[in-house]
Amino acid sequence: MIPHPNLADILAAAGRIAPYAYRTPVLTCAALDARLGARIFLKCENFQKVGAFKFRGAANAVFSLSNDAAARGVATHSSGNHAQALALAARLRGIPAFIVMPDNAPAVKKAAVAGYGGRITFCESTLKAREATLERVVQETGAEIVHPYNDDRVIAGQGTAALELLEDVPGLDAMLVPVGGGGLLSGTAIAATSLRPGIRIIAAEPEGADDAFRSFQAGRIIPSTAPRTIADGLLTSLGDRTFPVIRERVERIVTVSETAIIAAMKFVWERAKLIIEPSSAVPVAALWEKKIDLGGLRVGIILSGGNVDLDRLPWTA
Amino acid sequence: MIPHPNLADILAAAGRIAPYAYRTPVLTCAALDARLGARIFLKCENFQKVGAFKFRGAANAVFSLSNDAAARGVATHSSGNHAQALALAARLRGIPAFIVMPDNAPAVKKAAVAGYGGRITFCESTLKAREATLERVVQETGAEIVHPYNDDRVIAGQGTAALELLEDVPGLDAMLVPVGGGGLLSGTAIAATSLRPGIRIIAAEPEGADDAFRSFQAGRIIPSTAPRTIADGLLTSLGDRTFPVIRERVERIVTVSETAIIAAMKFVWERAKLIIEPSSAVPVAALWEKKIDLGGLRVGIILSGGNVDLDRLPWTA
Numbered sequence: 001m002i003p004h005p006n007l008a009d010i011l012a013a014a015g016r017i018a019p020y021a022y023r024t025p026v027l028t029c030a031a032l033d034a035r036l037g038a039r040i041f042l043k044c045e046n047f048q049k050v051g052a053f054k055f056r057g058a059a060n061a062v063f064s065l066s067n068d069a070a071a072r073g074v075a076t077h078s079s080g081n082h083a084q085a086l087a088l089a090a091r092l093r094g095i096p097a098f099i100v101m102p103d104n105a106p107a108v109k110k111a112a113v114a115g116y117g118g119r120i121t122f123c124e125s126t127l128k129a130r131e132a133t134l135e136r137v138v139q140e141t142g143a144e145i146v147h148p149y150n151d152d153r154v155i156a157g158q159g160t161a162a163l164e165l166l167e168d169v170p171g172l173d174a175m176l177v178p179v180g181g182g183g184l185l186s187g188t189a190i191a192a193t194s195l196r197p198g199i200r201i202i203a204a205e206p207e208g209a210d211d212a213f214r215s216f217q218a219g220r221i222i223p224s225t226a227p228r229t230i231a232d233g234l235l236t237s238l239g240d241r242t243f244p245v246i247r248e249r250v251e252r253i254v255t256v257s258e259t260a261i262i263a264a265m266k267f268v269w270e271r272a273k274l275i276i277e278p279s280s281a282v283p284v285a286a287l288w289e290k291k292i293d294l295g296g297l298r299v300g301i302i303l304s305g306g307n308v309d310l311d312r313l314p315w316t317a
Numbered sequence: 318m319i320p321h322p323n324l325a326d327i328l329a330a331a332g333r334i335a336p337y338a339y340r341t342p343v344l345t346c347a348a349l350d351a352r353l354g355a356r357i358f359l360k361c362e363n364f365q366k367v368g369a370f371k372f373r374g375a376a377n378a379v380f381s382l383s384n385d386a387a388a389r390g391v392a393t394h395s396s397g398n399h400a401q402a403l404a405l406a407a408r409l410r411g412i413p414a415f416i417v418m419p420d421n422a423p424a425v426k427k428a429a430v431a432g433y434g435g436r437i438t439f440c441e442s443t444l445k446a447r448e449a450t451l452e453r454v455v456q457e458t459g460a461e462i463v464h465p466y467n468d469d470r471v472i473a474g475q476g477t478a479a480l481e482l483l484e485d486v487p488g489l490d491a492m493l494v495p496v497g498g499g500g501l502l503s504g505t506a507i508a509a510t511s512l513r514p515g516i517r518i519i520a521a522e523p524e525g526a527d528d529a530f531r532s533f534q535a536g537r538i539i540p541s542t543a544p545r546t547i548a549d550g551l552l553t554s555l556g557d558r559t560f561p562v563i564r565e566r567v568e569r570i571v572t573v574s575e576t577a578i579i580a581a582m583k584f585v586w587e588r589a590k591l592i593i594e595p596s597s598a599v600p601v602a603a604l605w606e607k608k609i610d611l612g613g614l615r616v617g618i619i620l621s622g623g624n625v626d627l628d629r630l631p632w633t634a
Contacts (some may be wrong), residue, residue: 025342025344029364046590047589049347051590269592269627270627271368273592273623274591274592275586310583310586310587313630315627316627316630316633
């Protein structure tokens with residue numbers, strides 16, 4: 001078995017991406033503390049490049065490549081934050097990024113990827129078509145595939161957010177992290193439990209996309225089927241590089257309702273004055289609807305991103 | 318003539334309010350820099366207590382009072398951020414705050430003031446009724462009036478935001494500040510030009526409420542009449558304590574269109590991921606629509622507040 005990324009990999013990633021990624025601030029909000037009954041430290045990855053933590057993993061992967069490999073470019077299939085992140089990281093290294101996107105992806109996402117210089121290949125929106133198209137692109141270009149989360153370089157990159165949070169906030173008792181494919185969660189768990197043994201790592205997931213919860217209970221990966229949630233960053237299934245880390249280092253996965261996700265998101269907008277996307281509100285929602293009791297503890301929450309369509313807000317729909 | 322507040326007053330205010338006010342972060346945003354053509358440093362008073370810089374001035378006034386004066390409480394007429402700020406500052410000192418509000422003020426504002434423990438007296442919505450009601454309240458209680466801006470303690474308090482900004486960001490060339498009654502602008506101008514002679518202080522005002530612009534041109538206070546702007550924090554007229562400071566220390570007042578205010582506000586939400594109220598977008602709008610050229614300079618912008626009704630956004634109306 002290939003060993004999973006460790007603290008040294010995450011520290012190396014931190015050094016590698018430091019010239020490119022923002023060191024995002026950690027903010028607090030008294031109203032949020034009062035509402036959630038804990039001392040909350042918000043790691044603001046919504047301020048990260050491309051508006052999401054995804055830039056960390058993508059940048060680590062891109063800047064890990066040898067010059068020869070890099071010259072052939074990187075590739076992925078994604079219509080979300082990872083596609084933008086990979087496109088920007090590639091542009092910063094001066095190499096091509098080949099992005100396979102379904103032709104029905106929102107125009108704003110196509111424009112964002114193109115805006116960062118990504119070379120888009122459109123395909124049908126099935127997973128099969130995406131994978132086949134990606135394979136073809138890679139055969140034609142020799143580009144290196146960078147998976148959105150099931151990639152050790154990406155996992156190590158995502159772990160750098162927790163590294164900074166732990167440096168900035170002493171004495172954290174727990175971290176609350178959203179889980180989709182598990183890249184952020186596994187990277188965070190490795191960083192946090194290595195640097196601070198005994199820290200509690202708790203993941204939060206939408207009830208309508210609870211495959212990680214069910215996988216955790218079952219002890220094997222149960223793929224996501226027909227997930228339904230407003231937290232569109234958390235639709236994916238766990239991977240074989242993320243799940244073992246999660247089983248080993250995560251205390252618990254809790255699920256939250258759509259109502260709580262929207263309410264928590266709106267509260268963070270109103271009181272913390274931060275634009276966060278629904279996926280970021282998922283860990284907040286875990287405390288919001290008391291799915292876990294962290295009363296009085298010092299809790300780090302990684303706000304995963306802030307990319308929302310301001311013309312279509314969930315509470316005005 | 319009573320001398321205007323000076324740097325020593327602002328430094329004293331900073332020490333006085335330090336236990337109560339947040340030291341708000343200064344954030345940057347590459348997309349904003351690119352759009353505005355300058356290096357922008359955002360002083361995030363939207364993160365301040367009660368969601369606005371107003372807490373600084375109110376807290377300085379409240380904590381400047383002798384114990385005897387304080388025991389009788391403080392009073393003001395306001396339906397905006399100042400009312401909430403004064404109520405919270407008073408509660409932190411353990412004294413009453415008597416707030417005169419028009420009976421047609423939005424329910425959410427009444428609730429906010431009451432939520433901070435303010436004792437509300439309702440009156441008709443005319444300025445005459447407000448002033449008469451405030452006078453009566455003061456006669457009955459002996460409370461000290463704290464004007465929203467035409468008060469040297471308030472001006473000194475508002476100047477503390479600029480103090481922090483200058484401490485955190487070396488080498489600022491200019492500051493861009495919204496102007497309503499001029500409390501923030503005069504405090505900022507005193508702090509900045511004292512600490513950094515030669516720094517350019519530029520004020521921005523909505524075209525539909527351009528009394529400060531016209532006053533600045535005329536050399537005398539021209540009261541605001543029937544102002545119309547979405548920037549509802551900037552409807553007030555200059556006062557005799559703020560105007561002389563502004564004349565002396567402000568380089569220029571520029572006016573901006575409603576379209577630019579809304580566009581700049583939305584851009585800050587989308588790209589900087591910060592919830593700001595329309596008044597905060599006014600200085601951003603000055604660069605947005607090129608009302609002033611600060612090309613390539615290092616510019617501090619005080620984001621005055623973040624109190625907006627998330628159910629009624631200007632771009633979805």
